[in-house]
Amino acid sequence: MLYRANPLKRYAPWLGSWLLVSCVGVVLITQSELTTIREAFETDARIAHRLLSQRAVQHDAVLSTLTLLRSADTQAEPEQRLSSVYPQIISILRRSRDAHWPTASLQAAETESRRFKRAALAEADFSKGRYWVVMGAEPTSYAVLIDIHSMVPWQEWPAQPATSPVRMALDYGGQAFELQPGGVQFQRASPGVRQFDFHKVLATDSQPFDVVAQRRVGWDELPWVMMLLWTLLVAALLQVVRVGLRQATDRRRAEELLRFGQVARLNTLGELAAGMAHELNQPLTAMLANAQAANRLLNEDPPDLHLAQAAIQGAVGQAQRASDVVNRLRHVVEQPDEQAKIQAVDLQVLTRQALHLLEPEMQRRSIEPIIQLAGAPFQVRAEPVALEQIIHNLLMNALQALDQVPAGERSLVLVLSTSGGSGQLSVCDTGPGIAVDVITRIFEPFFTTRPGGLGLGLSLSESLVAGMGGTLVATNRAPRGAEFCLNLPLA
Numbered sequence: 001m002l003y004r005a006n007p008l009k010r011y012a013p014w015l016g017s018w019l020l021v022s023c024v025g026v027v028l029i030t031q032s033e034l035t036t037i038r039e040a041f042e043t044d045a046r047i048a049h050r051l052l053s054q055r056a057v058q059h060d061a062v063l064s065t066l067t068l069l070r071s072a073d074t075q076a077e078p079e080q081r082l083s084s085v086y087p088q089i090i091s092i093l094r095r096s097r098d099a100h101w102p103t104a105s106l107q108a109a110e111t112e113s114r115r116f117k118r119a120a121l122a123e124a125d126f127s128k129g130r131y132w133v134v135m136g137a138e139p140t141s142y143a144v145l146i147d148i149h150s151m152v153p154w155q156e157w158p159a160q161p162a163t164s165p166v167r168m169a170l171d172y173g174g175q176a177f178e179l180q181p182g183g184v185q186f187q188r189a190s191p192g193v194r195q196f197d198f199h200k201v202l203a204t205d206s207q208p209f210d211v212v213a214q215r216r217v218g219w220d221e222l223p224w225v226m227m228l229l230w231t232l233l234v235a236a237l238l239q240v241v242r243v244g245l246r247q248a249t250d251r252r253r254a255e256e257l258l259r260f261g262q263v264a265r266l267n268t269l270g271e272l273a274a275g276m277a278h279e280l281n282q283p284l285t286a287m288l289a290n291a292q293a294a295n296r297l298l299n300e301d302p303p304d305l306h307l308a309q310a311a312i313q314g315a316v317g318q319a320q321r322a323s324d325v326v327n328r329l330r331h332v333v334e335q336p337d338e339q340a341k342i343q344a345v346d347l348q349v350l351t352r353q354a355l356h357l358l359e360p361e362m363q364r365r366s367i368e369p370i371i372q373l374a375g376a377p378f379q380v381r382a383e384p385v386a387l388e389q390i391i392h393n394l395l396m397n398a399l400q401a402l403d404q405v406p407a408g409e410r411s412l413v414l415v416l417s418t419s420g421g422s423g424q425l426s427v428c429d430t431g432p433g434i435a436v437d438v439i440t441r442i443f444e445p446f447f448t449t450r451p452g453g454l455g456l457g458l459s460l461s462e463s464l465v466a467g468m469g470g471t472l473v474a475t476n477r478a479p480r481g482a483e484f485c486l487n488l489p490l491a
C-alpha cells in the first residue's frame with residue numbers, strides 16, 4: 001500500500017462540495033423560476049379560455065333570443081340591429097318555414113340543431129377567421145356569421161398579443177386561428193428549456209373549439225445572474241469554512257508540537273543542562289578545594305589527620321549534593337509511570353499523525369513522504385505519547401538531513417512491516433547519511449554534529465524505546481542516506 005500526500009487531493013473534496021452545492025442550488029433556482037413562469041402562463045390561459053367561452057355562450061344566447069322574439073312577433077326583424085351591439089356578428093341569415101338555406105352545410109347544421117335542441121356549428125373557415133352558428137326553430141331559423149378576431153375581448157385580454165411569449169390559438173378540425181404568435185421563442189426551431197401546454201375546449205357544445213396556449217421558456221430567460229451569485233456565495237462560504245478548519249488544524253498542530261515536540265521539551269532540556277552545569281559547578285569546586293586541603297594536611301609533618309578527615313568528610317558531603325542534583329534532574333526528564341501507560345497502538349495511525357504534524361515542514365522542503373505498508377495493519381505495545389515523540393524525532397532528523405541535499409534529490413520513505421514478534425517502522429532518507437566515525441556515538445546524550453543541535457533527540461528516543469521493550473537501530477543506506485529502524489513488540 002502506498003500513501004503519497006498529493007496537494008491536488010487536498011482541494012478535491014472542497015471542489016467536489018462546491019460543485020455539488022452549486023448544482024443543487026442552480027437546479028432549485030431553475031425549478032422555482034420555471035414554476036413561476038408556468039403558474040403565470042396557466043393563469044393567462046385560463047383567463048383567455050373563460051373570456052372566449054363567455055363570448056361563445058353569448059352567441060348561443062343571441063340565437064335563442066332571436067328565435068324567441070321572432071316567434072312572438074312575426075313581423076319584427078330584431079336581427080338588423082345586432083351587429084351594432086355585437087361587433088363579432090358580421091352577418092345574419094334567416095330561413096322561414098318554406099325557404100332554403102343558401103348552402104348544404106347550413107342545412108345540415110340546422111338539422112343537428114333541431115336534433116340536439118341547441119345551436120350548431122356550420123362552415124368554420126379559420127383561414128378567414130369566420131364561422132357560422134345555426135339555430136333551428138319555428139317559425140324561423142337563424143344563422144349568424146362570427147368573426148373570430150372581433151369576438152376576442154381585447155380590452156380584457158390577459159396579455160399583450162404582440163409581445164407576449166405565450167402562443168394562443170383556437171383549434172378546430174385541423175384548422176388553427178392564431179390569437180397571438182408567442183414571440184421569438186416560437187420562431188426558433190428549438191423548444192428551449194421547457195414547453196408548457198394548455199388545451200381546453202370552449203364551454204359550449206355549439207362551438208367546440210379548442211383553446212390552445214403554449215409557452216416556451218428559452219435559455220436566455222433563466223436567472224443566470226442569480227445562479228452566478230449563488231455559486232459565488234457557495235464558493236465564498238466554503239472558503240470561509242476551509243480557512244477556519246485550516247486555522248483550527250494549524251492551531252492544534254502547534255499545540256501538539258508544543259506538547260511533545262522539539263520546541264518545548266528540548267528547550268527545557270537545554271535550560272536543564274545549563275542549570276545542571278551551574279548546580280554541579282558549586283559542589284565540584286567545593287569537592288576540589290576539600291580534596292586539595294586534605295592532600296595538603298596529609299603531606300604536613302606530622303600530618304594533621306583530624307583536619308584532613310574533616311576535609312574529606314566535606315568532600316563526601318559535596319559529592320552527595322552533586323549526586324542529589326543529578327538524581328533530581330533525572331526525575332524531571334524520566335517518566336516513571338511510562339510502563340503503566342503501555343497499550344496496543346496502531347503504528348500506522350501514529351506514523352500518519354506524526355506526518356500530519358510535520359506537513360508544513362515537509363511542504364516547505366518540497367518533500368512528499370511515502371508510506372509503504374508491507375502486509376496488513378498491525379499494532380504494537382507502546383506508550384502512545386512517547387512513541388509519537390520518537391517518530392517525530394526521527395522524522396525531524398530525516399528532514400534536517402534532507403536539508404543538506406538539493407530539493408530534487410530529497411525522498412522520505414516510511415516502511416511499516418512485521419517480523420517475528422515485533423513490528424517495525426523504518427524511516428529512510430536520502431540525506432548525506434551518518435559518517436562512519438560518528439555512527440557509534442549518535443545515541444550518546446549531547447552528541448551532535450549539527451550547529452545549534454542539542455544531541456538529545458536520539459538518546460532520549462533510545463531510552464524511551466528501551467523503556468517500552470523495543471530497539472532503535474541506525475544504518476546507512478546505499479547509495480546514500482540513513483535508515484532508522486524502530487522495533488517494538490507486537491500487541
Ligand code: ADP
Pocket residue numbers: 393397398401429431432433434442447448449450452453454455456457458459482
Ligand atoms: P541533534 O538532532 O540535536 O543533533 P540527535 O540526537 O537527534 O540530536 O542526533 C544526533 C546526531 O545524529 C545528529 O547531530 C546527526 O549527526 C546524527 N543524525 C541523526 N539523524 C540523522 C540522519 N537522518 N541522517 C544523518 N545523520 C543523522
